[in-house]
Amino acid sequence: MNTIRECMSQNVATVSSNQTVKEAAALMSQYNVGSIPVVDNGQIKGIITDRDITLRSTAQGQDGNIPVSSVMSSNIISGSPDMSLEEASQLMAQNQIRRLPVIENNQIVGMVALGDLSTNQMSDVAAGHALSNISQPNKTT
Known part of the structure; x- marks a missing residue:
């Protein structure tokens, strides 16, 4: 069985919750990533994405000097290294x-990014399923 340990990126850049949004954006640019985990004292506290920065900072007229904690997502969905690729795909799809x-x-x-899963031939179907679920608009009333 293939696990996400086999396809995950292991050298993960992190930021602390009191670093600035500008510093987080610079790291995203440097590492060519769209999200960075927020870690304080070795514990994951949240995640900040390029979308968080755009919608919760820039679009609100904030400058880049506000703390990461004010725009990060704190409801963390995470996986374990021994989780199967299919389980990871399902978790990602369920949580969009x-x-x-x-x-x-x-x-x-x-x-692990959706693209990491899709490069593994064993999980093409699962990654495709996850992407189709993630790409569907939220049904809000």
Whole structure:
């Protein structure tokens, strides 16, 4: 069985909750990623995405000097390294997320993106299913 440990990125850039949004954006640019886990004292506290920065900071007229904690998502959906690719795909689809922090012993050990799953031939169907669910608009009334 293939696990996400086999396809996750292991060198994960992180920011602390008191760093600025500008610093987080600079790291995203440097590492060419769309999200960065927020870690304080070794514990994951949230995740900040390029979308969070755009919608919760820039679109609100904020400058880049506000703390990451004011725009990060704190409801963390995470996986474990031994989770199967199919389980990860299902979790991502259910929660409509494209990136999944991988946690082991309460520490972040990696990140897996939808693209990582789709590059594994065993999970093409699962990744396709996840993408179709993630890409559907939320049904709000």
